[in-house]
Amino acid sequence: QELGATVGEISVPEHSLAGALWSPIGCEGLTAxxxxxxxxxxxxxxxxxxxxxxxxxxxxxxxxxxSPSLKICMFVGQYGLERYHGRYYAKAQNIARRARAGYDRALADFDLLVMPTVPLVAQPLPEPDCSITEYISRAFEMIGNTAPQDITGHPAMTLPCGLVDGLPVGMMLVGRHFAESTLYQAAAAFEASGDWRMF
Structure with missing residues (x-):
């Protein structure tokens, strides 16, 4: 608000679809x-x-x-392609249109949406000898807010916006399709407003 923005709250219920949609779209798409x-x-x-x-x-x-996370994505993707012939990829893409429409509705009233980049504060790195299950779980616990943009294709960028317990926190900006310049302008204004470590 101090930079001249009008700020309001909005809900995008379709945001919660992203995790389930990302698995077939991300894994089968990555593999193919x-x-x-x-x-x-x-x-x-x-x-x-x-x-x-x-x-x-x-x-x-x-x-x-x-990496183990890439290997599991390839394994799941290849299994989906071979066993189901892309059926779940196709279904997920069809449902993803609802997620895109939900973001489009929100962006009809706002130039940008702002949210945390990841849904949790920075965590310690897994130990080098941790189990593959822990390694993969830790990798995928971070994508809850970024996966929707992978699904819908909305432009998004993250920038550091402060510290929690001495560790950086990311702010993700999400914009309308083909309006990347709005993201750049907002990010530049935020970065010019001061040292993000002091916010």
């Missing part, structure tokens, strides 16, 4: 486009970086080096 598609994917228009595609394809020669 990023891993099988070697970082370039398929059927999009634009410049394909053949050298990058060749480099990315080398993951197959060193799959043990992939």
């Amino acid at each position: 486009q990023m891993m099988h598609g070697n970082g370039m994917g398929f059927n999009w228009k634009g410049q394909y970086d053949v050298a990058l595609l060749d480099k990315h394809a080398q993951w197959r020669d060193n799959a043990d080096a992939l």
